[in-house]
Amino acid sequence: MIGPNRIGASPLSRASLLAFRVAGYALVAALFLAPLAWVLASSLRRPGPLYQYASPLSWRLFIPDRPTLANFAHALTSLGMDRALRNTAFVAVTTALAGLVVNSMAGFALAALSFPGKNMVFAAVMVAFMAPFDAIVIPLHRAVSSMGLVNSWAALILPAVGNGMAIFLFRQFYHEYPKEILEAARVDGASWLRLFWQVVLPSSGPALAAAAVLIFMHQWNSLFWPLVAAYSEKYTMAQVIVASQIAVDGTRWASLFATSVLSSIPPMMLFFLLQKHYLRGIGGFGGN
Amino acid sequence: MSRPPTPAQPSARLAPIQRQARLRERLHPTHRNLRSELLATAAFLAPALALLAAFRLYPAAVSVAQSLQGGSLQAYRELFADTTFLKSVRVTLAYAAMASPATVAVSLLLALVLQGSGRVRSLVRTACFLPSTVSMSVVAVTWGMILDPHFGLANSVLSAVGLPRQLFLASPVQALQCLAALSVWRNAGYWMMFFLSGMEAVPKSVYEAAQLDGASPLQCAVTITVPLLAPTLGFVLVSNTVVNCLAFAPVFILTRGGPLGSTNVLMYEAYKSAFTYLDMPRSSAISTLVLAAVFALSFLELKLIQAGFGGDRQ
Numbered sequence: 001m002i003g004p005n006r007i008g009a010s011p012l013s014r015a016s017l018l019a020f021r022v023a024g025y026a027l028v029a030a031l032f033l034a035p036l037a038w039v040l041a042s043s044l045r046r047p048g049p050l051y052q053y054a055s056p057l058s059w060r061l062f063i064p065d066r067p068t069l070a071n072f073a074h075a076l077t078s079l080g081m082d083r084a085l086r087n088t089a090f091v092a093v094t095t096a097l098a099g100l101v102v103n104s105m106a107g108f109a110l111a112a113l114s115f116p117g118k119n120m121v122f123a124a125v126m127v128a129f130m131a132p133f134d135a136i137v138i139p140l141h142r143a144v145s146s147m148g149l150v151n152s153w154a155a156l157i158l159p160a161v162g163n164g165m166a167i168f169l170f171r172q173f174y175h176e177y178p179k180e181i182l183e184a185a186r187v188d189g190a191s192w193l194r195l196f197w198q199v200v201l202p203s204s205g206p207a208l209a210a211a212a213v214l215i216f217m218h219q220w221n222s223l224f225w226p227l228v229a230a231y232s233e234k235y236t237m238a239q240v241i242v243a244s245q246i247a248v249d250g251t252r253w254a255s256l257f258a259t260s261v262l263s264s265i266p267p268m269m270l271f272f273l274l275q276k277h278y279l280r281g282i283g284g285f286g287g288n
Numbered sequence: 289m290s291r292p293p294t295p296a297q298p299s300a301r302l303a304p305i306q307r308q309a310r311l312r313e314r315l316h317p318t319h320r321n322l323r324s325e326l327l328a329t330a331a332f333l334a335p336a337l338a339l340l341a342a343f344r345l346y347p348a349a350v351s352v353a354q355s356l357q358g359g360s361l362q363a364y365r366e367l368f369a370d371t372t373f374l375k376s377v378r379v380t381l382a383y384a385a386m387a388s389p390a391t392v393a394v395s396l397l398l399a400l401v402l403q404g405s406g407r408v409r410s411l412v413r414t415a416c417f418l419p420s421t422v423s424m425s426v427v428a429v430t431w432g433m434i435l436d437p438h439f440g441l442a443n444s445v446l447s448a449v450g451l452p453r454q455l456f457l458a459s460p461v462q463a464l465q466c467l468a469a470l471s472v473w474r475n476a477g478y479w480m481m482f483f484l485s486g487m488e489a490v491p492k493s494v495y496e497a498a499q500l501d502g503a504s505p506l507q508c509a510v511t512i513t514v515p516l517l518a519p520t521l522g523f524v525l526v527s528n529t530v531v532n533c534l535a536f537a538p539v540f541i542l543t544r545g546g547p548l549g550s551t552n553v554l555m556y557e558a559y560k561s562a563f564t565y566l567d568m569p570r571s572s573a574i575s576t577l578v579l580a581a582v583f584a585l586s587f588l589e590l591k592l593i594q595a596g597f598g599g600d601r602q
Contacts, residue, residue: 025408028398029415032477035430036418038441051439057448061441106336115329121337128344130582134536134555135575138562139347139354147342162339192328221423223537243425246541251429260426267421275414283485 036264037062043071043257050253071258080233081241081259088238089266091156092219098161099215100208107170107207108196112182122171129164134224141228155229156237160219166211169282173207174200209274210281217267238263348579355572363569364577373574375549376557379464380578383553384532387468392525394476396517399483400509413484416477424474428541431470432457457543460550467538467551475531479524486520487513530582554578 038054044067053061075081109115110122140159141150149155177200185195201208223239230237242263245256271278355363367373402413419427434441435456443453457463490513498508514521536555539545545552545560554574561571 022408024401025412028401029412032416032419032473034441035434035473036422038433039426039430050433051436054433054441055439055444057441057444102335102339105332109329109332113325113329113332115326121333124337124345125340126586127348127583128340130530130586131344131348131579134534135558135572135579136344136347136351138568139350140343142350143342143347158339159343162336162343164340164344167336192325193331196332217421223423223425239423239425242423246425246429256429260422260429264422264426268418271417271421272414279481279485279488282482283489 034062039257039260042253043261044068045254046070047254071254072262075241075255075258075262079241079245079255079259080236081238081262084236084238084241085262085266087235088220088263091153091237092216092266094153095157095160095219096212096216098157099163099166100211102161103163103166103211103215104170104201104204104208105196106167107172108174108200110167110171111174112177113192125164125167127164128162129168137224137228140225144229151230151232151235153230153235156226156235159225159229160215160222163211163215163218166214169211169214170204170207173204173281173283206277206279206281206283208281209277213271213274213278216270220263220267351572352576352579353572354568355576357569363573367570367573367577372549372552373557376552376554379550379552380533380535380554383464383468383535383551384529386465387471387532387535388525388528390468391472391475391479391528392521394472395479395524396483396514396521398476398480399487400513402480403484403487413477413480416480418477419474420478422474424537425541427470427474428538431466431473431538432542435466458547460548463543463547463551467535467542470538471532471535475528479528482520482524483517486517490516526586529585533578533582533585 038061041062041064042050045064046066046068053059106125110118110125144150144155144159149158181199182195185199186192190198221239222237223243226235226237226240238259242256242259245252245259357363398413398416402409402416437443437453437455437458440456442456446453455462456466494512495508498512503511534555535553536559539551539553539556540559543551545556555578558571558574558578561567561574
């Protein structure tokens with residue numbers, strides 16, 4: 001955005017403005033990326049002191065000397081990270097797919113249908129949205145075990161399917177949905193359910209992308225709940241393996257870095273893929 | 289091949305009238321149809337509500353009930369006479385008061401600088417978002433290394449530019465500030481997306497008109513973008529304050545509430561009450577109070593947003 005008052009500026013000052021801008025972008029990117037780059041570089045390093053290049057500072061901190069994939073091989077073959085990644089992918093994808101269906105339907109009802117007690121239902125959704133997970137872990141565990149679900153896929157998946165924030169997101173999105181389309185379809189005799197499946201859901205791309213990112217990342221990064229709800233080795237999740245490298249008797253740094261990197265790639269990939277839609281999908285949050 | 293216009297069939301002439309009748313029926317359902325409407329609504333809502341009730345609301349209700357063990361307010365009375373709890377309240381408020389405005393300011397600033405098209409800007413936006421895709425344990429471990437008082441990256445950088453080294457997480461004064469900085473680093477890119485999304489809704493013509501009037505980019509930002517983003521600003525501030533009041537994982541991994549209780553936030557105190565002191569009523573009472581405060585705050589701020597900025601609600 002260069003206003004007309006700048007059109008007369010000399011080429012030199014324009015070049016310096018550009019340089020200033022590029023330097024600013026680089027600084028911002030570096031501030032956010034440097035810590036992650038350190039972890040990535042450390043995961044590629046051969047055994048050596050943890051802070052070797054951090055103090056005193058050296059460029060070797062970010063570019064490892066003679067990089068190796070041994071840490072990753074160890075994590076995948078000896079630490080069970082291969083199975084944990086498969087488990088986590090299964091749990092996160094299943095939760096996201098089920099969550100998209102369930103939460104979009106509820107959000108649609110709250111936005112487009114009229115029924116008695118709507119405000120009460122919305123209030124209940126908001127309470128669920130804000131109830132802090134850490135505060136309800138113990139009663140939640142008791143509830144899940146009374147249903148006989150402890151140590152099962154259901155224990156990992158079901159509690160995260162209903163998501164108050166996702167319902168809120170869909171509600172905001174469907175508030176903006178053109179009423180004429182709904183009315184036209186209703187006049188032609190389509191039931192609400194058919195209308196939703198055949199017309200509304202296929203045109204909900206941005207909201208679906210935003211909710212998918214939300215639910216997938218929540219599940220992918222969960223640590224506390226898998227620890228208490230599905231402790232057998234068969235169900236081990238990625239973050240549990242990452243955290244178990246941090247031990248009181250000395251952290252296994254090389255393994256910690258390798259498992260951290262492995263566990264961070266899938267959510268980053270998902271965000272890369274859905275980035276554009278995601279941005280449009282969260283648009284409803286400002287409108288209220 | 290052209291056909292002469294045939295006289296309208298009676299059914300074809302009736303069709304628009306039937307359509308009208310059906311429309312009236314759908315929009316203002318009669319008694320018979322009201323039931324099927326309600327059934328459809330129930331089908332839409334039931335799965336989500338059942339899941340939320342079973343896995344969120346019921347456990348939350350159990351937690352509140354536990355804090356009122358035997359219908360008494362004993363646990364609460366003890367809490368308000370307990371200096372550890374009162375200090376924990378102050379620590380949590382101080383943390384939220386530092387982290388929330390800072391996160392909102394940084395994310396808004398990032399959005400203002402990084403809005404618009406262009407490959408470079410899009411890459412920098414992605415860089416800013418990446419920390420929020422990484423799990424909290426990875427973030428905490430990384431910042432533990434950066435802030436290590438002896439060998440950490442932060443002190444190396446300070447020494448390199450000739451500034452005195454700091455204690456960071458080992459200092460009772462700085463530890464909470466460090467955790468707030470960690471929270472800003474992790475969340476700023478996430479909330480930046482909400483601001484960017486809000487900015488996309490501002491019509492381009494508004495900016496073009498302002499530029500024609502000779503407004504500088506800074507003037508555009510201050511007089512057009514930020515006021516139009518007021519509802520988003522409100523939402524981000526509320527959500528952020530809620531998230532910060534519930535902070536737990538970084539404290540659990542990095543400081544364990546110390547040094548000298550300076551980072552002993554309420555959710556960590558609730559965790560210790562449950563798992564270290566095995567005092568469930570105390571733990572539930574703390575969680576319930578945090579929950580009540582979070583609700584009051586959200587309700588108040590959402591009301592303020594509606595009143596002050598008159599969003600397009602309904």
